[in-house]
Amino acid sequence: MERDMTRIALFAALIAALGLIPSLTLAFGVPITAQSMGVMLAGAILGAKRGALAVLLFMALVALGLPLLAGGRGGLGAFVAPTSGFFLGWPVAAFVIGLIVERLRSGPLAVTVALASIIGGIVVMYAFGIVGMSIALKKTLAECAVLVTAFIPGDIIKAVLTGLITQALARSRPAALLSRQ
Amino acid sequence: MISLTSPLEIWAHRVPAGAKLLALSVLTVLLFRLDPAGLALAFLAVACLYLTGGLAFAGQGARHLRLLWPFLLLVALWHGVTGQFQAGAAIALRLLTMLALANFVTMTTRLTDMIVVLTWLLAPLRRLGLSTCAVELAIAMVLRFTPMLVENGQRLAMSWRARSRRRPNWRIVMPMAALALDDADHVAEALRARGGILPPAKGGIDGT
DSSP states (O other): OHHHHHHHHHHHHHHHHHHHSOOEEOTTSOEEOSHHHHHHHHHHHHOHHHHHHHHHHHHHHHHTTOOOBTTTBOSGGGGTSTTHHHHHHHHHHHHHHHHHHHHOOSSOHHHHHHHHHHIIIIIIHHHHHHHHHHHHHTOOHHHHHHHHGGGHHHHHHHHHHHHHHHHHHHHHOGGGOGGGO | OOOSOOSSOOGGGGSOHHHHHHHHHHHHHHHTTOOHHHHHHHHHHHHHHHHTTOHHHHHHHHHHTGGGHHHHHHHHHHHHHHOOHHHHHHHHHHHHHHHHHHHHHHHTSOHHHHHHHHHHHHHHHHHTTOOOHHHHHHHHHHHHHHHHHHHHHHHHHHHHHHHOSSOOOGGGHHHHHHHHHHHHHHHHHHHHHTTOSSOOOTTOSSOO
8 A cells, every 4th residue: 555655656756757857869869858758657667557646646736736747837727738638648548558568468578568658658648639639729630630740759769668668677676567466 | 846836926826726726617618618709808808817916927927828839820820821810819819818817826826725625625535435645645745756856867867977978868767767666665664664654444453
């Protein structure tokens, strides 16, 4: 009980910390914010339920008025911006990623986690994001989908990195991978 | 940690947080029912609301709206090309008004007042027999540990730079996560040593 709670809290803090450190630079010079990678990691490492709870806890702190989103944003405004659909999709994305990692136990961990992150962190999260944008901007779903395609390559890279990081973590802290226990 | 509450105290800081949040929810839903003329009026009303706090406060509020500019540009281009100016203006005004209203509540409500509202919202869970003190403790823990994890990240980045000429990249995320999980285990043990997070059960001996 205590351990679950502290892990959820520390992962919420990790998502916040990943948004506050300067954006990471990939090998070929594309800057990305690591925050959505934190969401993928929460699902992949803590599992479906705890991962989603960690993300919900993080979102509650943003709602309370803390500037924890990448770029120092936060507050209730984070829930009504045109991109808020993505933000609201975070807990569902973490849940789906955790569920896939929990259930799909064959194959190398890095590949499973990367695949789960693509399904949860891109398919599910973009579904929320596109619906949110279409409500805010009064455009059709297809039109909004075109607008966000530019961000998909960056998120595929994050999904692959999430797989590599989870695998490395599973090697150094085998007991920490709650999604596989 | 610094919250987004405005340091310039205005009258709205003294309005109960629950009332502001209720008003915000109702008004945000209403914004979707208004015609373009109504939206223009709503936008003016919100601008006046900010100005009641003084020019400096209104300036702060305006700076928080800057993140909308790519979307406003997009709407302007789209509706400029298609010629539906009125529909475009309505969308832009709704985006601005909605975000400005939400920011107003955040800017005029202290973190402690927000936590009081959250505790009140969680009350039904308590009546169902679930403990909500875990939620409150978790919030305090995130506030405490976020700066620490940021510091961990900075230290890892520094030691990376000491060893490599390349910039620190995603590789520091793994040790950051590992350290966070280690900290979680230490804190869990410390909590358990102090009696755990659950209140002692009525009549129970061990409190579990």
